[in-house]
Amino acid sequence: SAVISQKPSRDICQRGTSLTIQCQVDSQVTMMFWYRQQPGQSLTLIATANQGSEATYESGFVIDKFPISRPNLTFSTLTVSNMSPEDSSIYLCSVEGTSGRRTDTQYFGPGTRLTVL
Amino acid sequence: AQTVTQSQPEMSVQEAETVTLSCTYDTSESNYYLFWYKQPPSRQMILVIRQEAYKQQNATENRFSVNFQKAAKSFSLKISDSQLGDTAMYFCAYETSGSRLTFGEGTQLTVNP
Numbered sequence: 001s002a003v004i005s006q007k008p009s010r011d012i013c014q015r016g017t018s019l020t021i022q023c024q025v026d027s028q029v030t031m032m033f034w035y036r037q038q039p040g041q042s043l044t045l046i047a048t049a050n051q052g053s054e055a056t057y058e059s060g061f062v063i064d065k066f067p068i069s070r071p072n073l074t075f076s077t078l079t080v081s082n083m084s085p086e087d088s089s090i091y092l093c094s095v096e097g098t099s100g101r102r103t104d105t106q107y108f109g110p111g112t113r114l115t116v117l
Numbered sequence: 118a119q120t121v122t123q124s125q126p127e128m129s130v131q132e133a134e135t136v137t138l139s140c141t142y143d144t145s146e147s148n149y150y151l152f153w154y155k156q157p158p159s160r161q162m163i164l165v166i167r168q169e170a171y172k173q174q175n176a177t178e179n180r181f182s183v184n185f186q187k188a189a190k191s192f193s194l195k196i197s198d199s200q201l202g203d204t205a206m207y208f209c210a211y212e213t214s215g216s217r218l219t220f221g222e223g224t225q226l227t228v229n230p
Contacts, residue, residue, distance in 0.1 A: 104169075106164075
């Protein structure tokens with residue numbers, strides 16, 4: 001499976017500010033996703049990051065709050081905008097499919113732990 | 118909408134023994150994928166095992182196996198010869214169209230020495 005890295009691994013931010021999280025993969029992947037895991041909770045899909053076009057957001061998540069970029073097949077960013085304490089969560093990227101082929105299995109990055117004061 | 122239910126918030130097992138984690142799901146689709154992921158304290162999500170719904174044979178990966186009952190919409194995970202390193206939160210997940218994963222609430226498994 002691909003090696004996935006995320007930056008930063010953790011951060012503490014002030015309310016009202018924004019943070020951009022990076023997800024880098026060591027090989028080209030077909031699909032990239034962003035999930036949120038609130039404290040003590042399960043994972044919830046935020047959006048599918050589409051290469052060269054706008055991300056596809058799940059119900060309850062909007063582009064103004066969580067803008068996503070995917071400029072190529074190995075990199076994506078998630079920005080958490082105008083943060084509030086309710087945004088304190090672990091944010092994880094995942095990838096699926098290598099070398100242009102679907103594999104129907106997602107592998108996850110190590111996550112970014114965000115705390116908003 | 119698809120839902121995934123894990124009815125056991127916490128479980129514990131003695132080292133070297135066997136434990137089974139339960140998962141049920143609801144879907145109207147006929148072809149889909151099911152997964153078990155583990156999340157140790159490091160918070161890394163690690164794929165444990167994968168089951169394709171069109172395959173009747175239960176998936177097995179070393180000490181991990183599943184009991185997939187499609188008609189009952191049940192997908193349990195059996196861990197044999199439990200090891201201390203198996204201590205983690207275990208999530209059952211269902212893959213919908215477009216590769217989107219829906220997760221259950223998780224089961225915290227503790228392996229005791």
